[in-house]
Amino acid sequence: MQKHWNALRAYRHGFLLDFRRTQSQATSNVAATTPASLVELQQLRLDDARALLGPEMVEALPPREQSAAYLQGVIDGLCELSLKDPLTGLSNRRHFRNVMERTIDIVARSGDPALLLMLDVDHFKNVNDTYGHHAGDLVLQAVGRTLSKCVRPMDTVARYGGEEFAAILPNCHSHYGETVAERIRQAIEKLTIQIAPGIQIGITISIGGAYAPEWVRSTTALWTERADTQLYNSKTGGRNRVSLDQPQEIYVSAEEKNMLFGHLALGDPAWIESVSGDTPTSNANGSAQRVN
Amino acid sequence: MSDELKSPQPGTEPPSVPLMPLGKVVAVTSGKGGVGKTFFSANMAASLAKRGLRVLVLDADLGLANLDVVLNLYPKITLHDVFTGKAKLEEAVIKAPGGFSVLLAGSGMVEYSRLTPEVRGDFLHIMNSLVPHYDIVILDTGAGISDVVLFSVSLASEVIVVATPEPTSLTDAYATIKVLVNQQKRQNVRMVINQTARLGDGRAITMQLQQVLDRFVVSEPGKPVRLIHMGDIPADPSVRQAIMRRQLLMQSMPGCPAAMAVTQVAIKLQEALLPR
Numbered sequence: 001m002q003k004h005w006n007a008l009r010a011y012r013h014g015f016l017l018d019f020r021r022t023q024s025q026a027t028s029n030v031a032a033t034t035p036a037s038l039v040e041l042q043q044l045r046l047d048d049a050r051a052l053l054g055p056e057m058v059e060a061l062p063p064r065e066q067s068a069a070y071l072q073g074v075i076d077g078l079c080e081l082s083l084k085d086p087l088t089g090l091s092n093r094r095h096f097r098n099v100m101e102r103t104i105d106i107v108a109r110s111g112d113p114a115l116l117l118m119l120d121v122d123h124f125k126n127v128n129d130t131y132g133h134h135a136g137d138l139v140l141q142a143v144g145r146t147l148s149k150c151v152r153p154m155d156t157v158a159r160y161g162g163e164e165f166a167a168i169l170p171n172c173h174s175h176y177g178e179t180v181a182e183r184i185r186q187a188i189e190k191l192t193i194q195i196a197p198g199i200q201i202g203i204t205i206s207i208g209g210a211y212a213p214e215w216v217r218s219t220t221a222l223w224t225e226r227a228d229t230q231l232y233n234s235k236t237g238g239r240n241r242v243s244l245d246q247p248q249e250i251y252v253s254a255e256e257k258n259m260l261f262g263h264l265a266l267g268d269p270a271w272i273e274s275v276s277g278d279t280p281t282s283n284a285n286g287s288a289q290r291v292n
Numbered sequence: 293m294s295d296e297l298k299s300p301q302p303g304t305e306p307p308s309v310p311l312m313p314l315g316k317v318v319a320v321t322s323g324k325g326g327v328g329k330t331f332f333s334a335n336m337a338a339s340l341a342k343r344g345l346r347v348l349v350l351d352a353d354l355g356l357a358n359l360d361v362v363l364n365l366y367p368k369i370t371l372h373d374v375f376t377g378k379a380k381l382e383e384a385v386i387k388a389p390g391g392f393s394v395l396l397a398g399s400g401m402v403e404y405s406r407l408t409p410e411v412r413g414d415f416l417h418i419m420n421s422l423v424p425h426y427d428i429v430i431l432d433t434g435a436g437i438s439d440v441v442l443f444s445v446s447l448a449s450e451v452i453v454v455a456t457p458e459p460t461s462l463t464d465a466y467a468t469i470k471v472l473v474n475q476q477k478r479q480n481v482r483m484v485i486n487q488t489a490r491l492g493d494g495r496a497i498t499m500q501l502q503q504v505l506d507r508f509v510v511s512e513p514g515k516p517v518r519l520i521h522m523g524d525i526p527a528d529p530s531v532r533q534a535i536m537r538r539q540l541l542m543q544s545m546p547g548c549p550a551a552m553a554v555t556q557v558a559i560k561l562q563e564a565l566l567p568r
Binding site for chain 1: 437438459462463466467470500501503504507508
């Protein structure tokens, strides 16, 4: 396996050089030199890449002038594959875990609230059993698209496994969490999914959510566990509902901080010197005082 | 416990809801670590003991306890042994140098730093059996706003937040108070400002905190949160000396400004909790 990767890397290097040369010669846009049809990311599977790395690789490659772009496309595709779920195009579980870890770091440092949602399609087994697995796939894809539409670009939505999805919403204040989760639930409820000509079905989703504990470093396991508990509550509470972990209202806004240190600007406490001697601080606080 | 605090489903209630605020139990906490919480707890206990009260200090910082370091005590039997059933509760309570009793967590407690129903139950049981034997029980909690800290604070009828004048410490103290008001519906929070440079700084800081709370923290109608300024402890080189020698300030340098200030806080607390 390692050998293959090395080979791929070497090829990539050589082809990249070639590619850059062709680019500089023909300054027309890259899209023209890389026909979209050459690499269909949606259809790219690890098998394609393996075939490429086999002994017949050279014969398998398209003509010389196209191969650089093609191989680059394969590499980009592999990178995508390692992050994305092939069926829905959402993040995969591994990538999601990395995002979670990073979010925990950020929350522990900044105290900005972050919400984790766990979402599970209700009675998904019935869809599979009644209409077949292709119908199930269509449902999952539709759910994936709807989830992506309901959140901000900065949020991460993942297919967590089976019919379970997960989302991380950084910088999501406690009163918005409920709104977002409810919006998702309603959007899924309104969805009509065409699974075969003339057959449309509707589904519902159960949602559980938990905020990352602010100011303290949590673990992905504990955070997931809390969200899972809430998902379980939604399921046992009758499905098609939202349950959120009681958020801890400990977000300290910039306004609050400004007012907290407002007395620094009063000038008299001696500890102002030991804390900060720079005037910008006192100016900032001074203006806050006037606002009050 | 008021009705709105009760969770509809048993077992799903947030861990920080006061289970049964016990009489004469004082939790000492802080948002930020390293502000002198344990130092203050131990010396205030010594001061109260000197005034003839039966005082117990309980190391409620299950994860990173260091009351043993401050008191220079390393008993064979600790709270850990009680939790694991290796020893009886009475064996783990020992006499500290300042004339008060102490129950140390022991280093094995890290594994109990996650608040499971068992840990909660054990802790509650221990508190229930100890409290009747003392005039005041002081819970030296951990820093921050973790489940364990909030749970141990929820067992106390009074809470003292220790902070220093640094903006980081104030922000974290403010965040802690906010949680105590929001989650535990606390109305009174006592403040001790440690390491102040000038007389009056502490009171000014408490007033400032109160103003920010009044403006930003929504409490129940007619039940505003009130900060009670318990006192300033001035920055004093004797404190560092005592800590480095691992002695109680109350014993080694009872006349120094910081020790006098701790005594003032102790008197105020005694008056509030045990009025004659």
